[in-house]
Amino acid sequence: MRNNLRCMGLAFGVAGLILASAARAEEPAPDRGEQRAALLVHMLGGDPVVHLEQTVRAPDVTDALRLDEAVAFALKNNFEVRAASAKTDAADWDVVGAYLGYMPTITYSRSTGRERSGPASYNINDKRVQDDTHHRRDKELSIKQPLVDLTLISDILLRHKSQTAAEIEETGVRERIALQTIGAFYKIIQARLFIRMAEQYKAQLDKLNDLMASRVEGGGAAQADLDRIKARSVSAQSAIIETRSEFDAAMDEFRRLTGVTPLQFQVPAMLVPTLPPTIEDALTKALRGNPDYLLSLRQTEVQQYEADKAYSRLLPKVTFEFTKSRTWNAGGTALGSTDAGGTDEIFPYQNDERAMVVTTWTFSGGTDIAAGLSANAKAREANFKSLDTRSRVEELVRTSYNALGAANSRIPVLQQAVESNARVVSAFEEQYMNASRPLFDLLDAYERHYSARLDLTRVLVAEAQAAHQLRRQMGELIQALKETEHRAHVPAAAEAQPEAKPEAPAADTDEPPVEAAPRESVTAEPAAKP
DSSP states (O other), rough: OOOHHHHHHHHHHHHHHHHHHHHHSOOOOHHHHHHHHHHHHHHTSOEEEEEOOOOOSSOOEEEEEEEHHHHHHHHHOOOOHHHHHHHHHHHHHHHHHHHHSSSOOEEEEEEEEEEESOOOEEEETTTEEEOOOEEEEEEEEEEEEEEOOOHHHHHHHHHHHHHHHHHHHHHHHHHHHHHHHHHHHHHHHHHHHHHHHHHHHHHHHHHHEEEEEEHHHHTSSSSHHHHHHHHHHHHHHHHHHHHHHHHHHHHHHHHHSSSSSSEEOOOSSSSSOOOSHHHHHHHHHHHHHHHHHHHHHHHHHHHHHHHHHHHHTTOEEEEEEEEEEEEESSSGGGGGGGGGOOOSSSSSEEEEEEEEEEEEEOOOTHHHHHHHHHHHHHHHHHHHHHHHHHHHHHHHHHHHHHHHHHHHHHHHHHHHHHHHHHHHHHHHHHHHHTOOOHHHHHHHHHHHHHHHHHHHHHHHHHHHHHHHHHHTTTTTHHHHHHHHHHHHOOOOOOOOOOOOOOOOOTTOOOSSSOOOTTTTSOOOOOOOOO
């Protein structure tokens, strides 16, 4: 009986271990982007909010600004994005204008003035008046309706292609401005972190300087050791000044891109967006969605349609024309009469009404042929540029993957270097206080720890920028921010909503925009076209 109970207990124990192992296996592994974000927050001292120092401009956004909100500000306020949107609107109206070219053309004219006729249109004493100056009035109504005009049809097709190209160009501008905003966002965080590290490095040197000054005064150390510490401290102060300059430049760039000046940043919950597993998958998506490559293809098609439009002007046009005119005193007819001895009846008014189908063929000396040949040459130029753009896209995708692979390999090594140098600094400080470690070793340990932290920060930021650059090459940068936002900020019950920020002025005002998008919106989409 006891053996049976032991066997049953052992079986239940093994089953429990198997279930626990399966449960641990089902737990999702930490995402690469989340790991990098956690590492950056750790380097910031555990606070995910980066407090910025404002020295020139007063902040107009006091809440912690997320990355997706910064991009939303840029897409809403940036003048280059607005210009691209206006260009798309112009292309839309060009399409409307091309269709309206097939609408009837109505012309009404009314003229009055002096006319000199030689000979005139009336007789005096049975003799034709040879020269006469008189007053004349004309009225004419003309309606022309194109029936067959391949030039208009070619123009409609051309405008549609230009409209598509303008929309793709606007998408490319939005993606590029979003990437620049992300770059400025991370530059600010990196500069702020560099300032903090340089200040900590200088604080270590200042503390050591005070200790060494006491030893020098007591005759326990040489003045050269104190000077060596001061030289390192001056170098750290120089690094602080240089980094502050870089920070100010990054803030100015961020202000130019977004139109706002933040007070603090929120570290993204995912530093690296989700990426395709292989280079081939990324290349396939890039060739399908890269705005620059798609725009180059559309520009080739636009030039081909330009050539078709030029050649279509050589073909005849068929038009229906209706004309109604009324003339008074043409040739002086109102001056003559049958009582004056004339043999013909004379009428002062002349009415004319015509409804005709008109065929017109125009040859303008070969200029249309030359224009078509020029457009064909431009189409070949655009095609070669498209091939070059494709090569550049493939190169950038491969370069981004190589950079991500290198960063993925370097970050654990650099992280170990930072931890090892921190332990070395702690041990060397204790040994130096016990007079068992020379000053040079401690100074070298301080510098190595400082340099390792700088290198780790640079690689972290470079990896994040390379990942976003890759999604931009795929034409999915804004979508990546939405995915990151969706994963990072799950709606919570009874969550307090932040105050709404000021709305933007109208787009046609001349005042500089300083507006904020609602915090619940991820990115501002372009307005729907009519």
